[in-house]
Amino acid sequence: MEYGPTIGAGGEPVPDVVRGQGRGGARPHRQFQNHWEDFMGRLNFARAAICGVVFAGLMGATAAYADGAVVGLITKTEGNPFFVKMREGAQAEATKLGLTLKTYAGKFDGDNDSQVAAIEDLIAAGAKGFAIVPSDSSAIVPTIKKARDAGLLVIDLDTPTDPITAVDATFATDNFKAGNLIGAWAKGTLGDKAASAKIAFLDLATNQPTVDYLRDQGFMQGFGIDIKDPKKYGDEDDKRICGHEMTGGAEDGGRTAMETLLQKCPDVNVMYTINEPAAAGGYQALKAAGKDDGSVLVVSIDGGCPGVKNVGAGVIGATSQQYPLKMAAMAMDAIAAFAKDGTKPTVPEAGFIDTGATLITDKPVAGVQSITSAEGLKICWG
DSSP, rough: OOOOEEEEEEGGGEEEEHHHHOOOOOOOOHHHHHHHHHHHHHHHHHHHHHHHHHHHHHHHHHHHHHOOEEEEEEEEEESSSHHHHHHHOOOHHHHHHTTTEEEOOOOTTTTTTHHHHHHHHHHHHTOOOEOOOOOOTTTHHHHHHHHHHHHOEEEEEEOOSSSSGGGSSSEOHHHHHHHHHHHHHHHHHHHGGGEEEEEEEEEETOOOOOOHHHHHHHHHHHOOOOOTTTTSSOOOOOOOOOEEOOOOSSSSHHHHHHHHHHHHHHTTEEESSSSSSHHHHHHHHHHHOOOSSSSSSSEEEEBBBHHHHHHHHHHSSEEEEEOHHHHHHHHHHHHHHHHHOOOOOOOOSSSSSOOOOOESSSSOOOOOOOOOOOOHHSSSSS
16 A cells, blocks of 8 residues: 555545545545544544553653662761761752662771671662772772672772772872872972971871872872882881871871871971871870971861861961862762663773862962962861
């Protein structure tokens, strides 16, 4: 049967025989034509109704799939202001996107077992994906693989896994750059005295997760200290280094670590700290030893509001500000997109998506870009 351009009832093409232009040229009976058009009209009405029901069902299924989809956020610890702000950012974005957020945290910095348990719980809950700040950059990799094999999208935040390709994407501060900024600032501030500096390193943990060695060695490069193994600190032979002590990223750990280093190196004049809580604790140790007179340069990384205020008060000389709320919100956006249609983030050649780092100090150094503590307070967190 041939079809021409004429359109019949319900939008269907009308066959030649119906249009009265069959192969033999004979016109059909008018009653037959009426029955045909009536039949086609009813058929198309039913077809439209069925399609409408199916479409509505599909739309409902899509909405149900996106609305309330389970996602996760796993941080190193519960109370650190950095992770508190990260949870706030993740929750706000998840609520906006209609996601159900489950949050987890380790009992202490380096608690890999709690993070393994959290991932397994998310797999069992049918989560679409999660963001994680690894406590142990290497030990967590097999469990992350298990999650990805189960179809979850895994986003790393702040502390890259080792290898960084173990996750689908990493949203993080360039931690090496953050360390480099405060190292270059300290060197520039000391001037000629940098050659004879005595530096106390208040680091994170004995297992040296990526964020730990990246910040530490970024500082060393900025200050002019020769780096040996790029994935390990403590093997340097520079006599300006008083030692490395672990803080757990906490204030009490910072105080204890600095008390130990003051015994080894009473003439210390630079205190590098992994983060601002550790800096606050280290400063208390300096104060107790009568060295809170400005004779010791204190540098740190975080950019939380308490830390930025300490820059303004002269407790911390300079800090590299990072943006945990931004990291967490970006992660929720990425997981929502994946839950919707399987889209994964595009990872640049650097291997991670840089969320930024800004040096904050009220004593700028030539050649090291920075903003003031007053400016930093406008964009700080915590």
